[in-house]
Amino acid sequence: MFDDLRDLYQEVIFDHNRNPRNFRVMDDANRQVEGFNPLCGDRLTLFLKIEDGVINDASFQGQGCAISTASVSLMTEIIKGKTEAEAETLFTQFHEMTTGKSEDIQLEAIGKLAVLAGVREYPARVKCATLAWHTLDAALKNQAQSISTE
Amino acid sequence: MTTFPVEQIRADFPILQEKIRNKPLVYLDNAASCQKPQAVIDSIVHTYSHEYANIHRGVHTLSVKATDRFEGAREKVRAFINAASTKEIIFVRGATEAINLVAQSFGKSQLQAGDEIVISAMEHHANIVPWQMLCQQIGTVLKVVPINQQGELLFDEYLNLLTDKTKLVAITHMSNALGTINPVKQIVEAAHSKNIPVLLDGAQAIPHMAVDVQDLDCDFYVFSGHKLYGPSGTGVLYGKQALLEAMPPYQGGGDMIRKVTFTETEYAGLPHKFEAGTPAIAEIIGLGAAIDYLNQFGMAAISAYEAELLAYATEQAQQIKGLNIIGQAAEKGGILSFTLDRIHPHDIGTMLDSLGIAIRAGHHCAMPVMDFYGVPATARASFAMYNTRQEIDVLMQGIKSLIEVFG
Numbered sequence: 001m002f003d004d005l006r007d008l009y010q011e012v013i014f015d016h017n018r019n020p021r022n023f024r025v026m027d028d029a030n031r032q033v034e035g036f037n038p039l040c041g042d043r044l045t046l047f048l049k050i051e052d053g054v055i056n057d058a059s060f061q062g063q064g065c066a067i068s069t070a071s072v073s074l075m076t077e078i079i080k081g082k083t084e085a086e087a088e089t090l091f092t093q094f095h096e097m098t099t100g101k102s103e104d105i106q107l108e109a110i111g112k113l114a115v116l117a118g119v120r121e122y123p124a125r126v127k128c129a130t131l132a133w134h135t136l137d138a139a140l141k142n143q144a145q146s147i148s149t150e
Numbered sequence: 151m152t153t154f155p156v157e158q159i160r161a162d163f164p165i166l167q168e169k170i171r172n173k174p175l176v177y178l179d180n181a182a183s184c185q186k187p188q189a190v191i192d193s194i195v196h197t198y199s200h201e202y203a204n205i206h207r208g209v210h211t212l213s214v215k216a217t218d219r220f221e222g223a224r225e226k227v228r229a230f231i232n233a234a235s236t237k238e239i240i241f242v243r244g245a246t247e248a249i250n251l252v253a254q255s256f257g258k259s260q261l262q263a264g265d266e267i268v269i270s271a272m273e274h275h276a277n278i279v280p281w282q283m284l285c286q287q288i289g290t291v292l293k294v295v296p297i298n299q300q301g302e303l304l305f306d307e308y309l310n311l312l313t314d315k316t317k318l319v320a321i322t323h324m325s326n327a328l329g330t331i332n333p334v335k336q337i338v339e340a341a342h343s344k345n346i347p348v349l350l351d352g353a354q355a356i357p358h359m360a361v362d363v364q365d366l367d368c369d370f371y372v373f374s375g376h377k378l379y380g381p382s383g384t385g386v387l388y389g390k391q392a393l394l395e396a397m398p399p400y401q402g403g404g405d406m407i408r409k410v411t412f413t414e415t416e417y418a419g420l421p422h423k424f425e426a427g428t429p430a431i432a433e434i435i436g437l438g439a440a441i442d443y444l445n446q447f448g449m450a451a452i453s454a455y456e457a458e459l460l461a462y463a464t465e466q467a468q469q470i471k472g473l474n475i476i477g478q479a480a481e482k483g484g485i486l487s488f489t490l491d492r493i494h495p496h497d498i499g500t501m502l503d504s505l506g507i508a509i510r511a512g513h514h515c516a517m518p519v520m521d522f523y524g525v526p527a528t529a530r531a532s533f534a535m536y537n538t539r540q541e542i543d544v545l546m547q548g549i550k551s552l553i554e555v556f557g
């Protein structure tokens with residue numbers, strides 16, 4: 001019945017929505033930033049433990065739609081063990097992939113995150129996918145205040 | 151079902167023949183904005199093709215004609231809400247502008263620091279923020295009437311909030327997020343017994359029921375044309391003449407003056423005092439056409455038909471496991487706001503869209519209502535006179551299918 005939506009709602013997304021990874025409060029986090037999407041009211045808190053420029057742990061709390069939950073869940077998985085610079089690069093690539101600014105995104109480089117490429121066709125949902133990454137960007141820039149997608 | 155001519159009405163709305171994602175459009179986002187009948191579209195085309203010029207400004211034939219049509223629309227609006235005089239009908243851009251006008255003109259001239267303004271917990275942001283801005287500007291205080299779990303105004307609490315300090319009540323006639331229809335006549339009566347004027351936000355009520363401002367006895371009534379099957383960019387502020395006379399202009403410019411020199415300006419009389427600048431001429435004439443169109447059927451018949459639709463939709467929705475209806479007031483208009491267990495409203499919106507069904511998913515510009523129910527957002531299906539039972543079946547089938555997909 002929802003054949004048209006197969007590119008947007010891939011099985012991986014349902015999986016992460018049902019069982020979000022790294023969904024917990026991190027007591028020893030040294031970066032904590034809140035992200036907010038005023039369009040839909042979604043909120044998330046991102047926790048990071050960064051030591052010597054490396055993201056050693058990442059987790060989140062909050063509620064959102066399947067796209068935003070899967071996006072933040074996947075993100076926390078993929079950035080663990082990455083340096084801050086590598087994570088910034090991923091942010092840029094992810095942003096370009098979801099907003100369609102770049103035709104030749106290296107899907108291999110972005111790995112599992114490619115399942116979210118489908119939002120490109122749904123302008124109303126792009127912010128759901130990018131909220132996690134904007135929040136990460138703020139955390140990496142050490143902006144401790146809450147950020148919003150507006 | 152009654153013998154409401156819904157098929158005839160559907161044929162009058164060209165957009166209802168559209169396909170969305172290869173499916174017939176099921177338009178259930180009427181609380182956000184209604185679609186337009188051919189009569190309104192034709193009216194705009196006719197104005198621009200044959201009768202357009204600026205109004206109130208020229209001696210030439212076209213200007214006179216356009217002015218006649220524009221003022222004719224004012225008379226249609228007056229009759230539609232049974233105002234005593236066309237002087238009481240101020241054309242604005244929408245309900246939002248009308249409320250801002252009252253806040254800035256009436257509020258700033260009549261209220262003082264410490265005075266209280268009573269609103270309710272189910273207001274649209276348009277009936278919250280202008281008052282908050284006024285409070286910041288002049289030190290008035292906002293008081294909020296709470297609601298119960300069904301989404302009904304707590305009337306006793308309302309009465310308790312009416313004190314010597316209360317200088318204005320501003321409450322919605324019908325809630326856009328919950329569908330609740332407030333007992334506005336009693337609200338006005340209670341306020342008037344303490345000489346407190348009342349503004350009613352009619353943005354949602356106006357397309358669904360007959361409104362008689364003299365019977366309600368409200369002091370201000372506001373609504374938007376685009377929710378009344380008319381063009382966007384049009385709206386109406388009704389105000390009692392004596393109140394409007396006492397209020398200073400909201401904006402300055404052309405059309406609202408009688409005489410201007412560099413030392414002083416004499417303002418025009420009502421309603422022009424509040425209509426600075428060139429208005430949405432063709433659109434307001436189109437609003438008149440929307441009213442003519444509705445008058446063929448009568449608001450009472452429209453109300454009765456929509457009540458049947460809502461009852462049917464509610465009954466069907468209640469049978470879906472995991473569906474929670476948000477807003478179950480005894481007096482309700484055609485709005486079905488709901489959440490699904492473990493499925494976010496945005497996902498509901500996208501999934502239904504892929505089936506050609508347009509609903510709203512979000513906070514409906516009523517974040518305090520969402521906070522009250524502890525949800526970030528709801529999905530909302532809102533009905534209009536052109537919707538059918540069969541469309542409600544399509545909606546319910548869509549909801550059942552997406553629940554399955556989410557598992």
Ligand SMILES: Cc1ncc(COP(=O)(O)O)c(C=O)c1O
Nearest residue numbers: 244245246274276326353354374
């Ligand atoms: C109850 C209510 N009040 C006010 C408004 C504001 O109307 P507009 O945006 O047309 O000015 C709306 C529109 O959504 C509404 O539903």
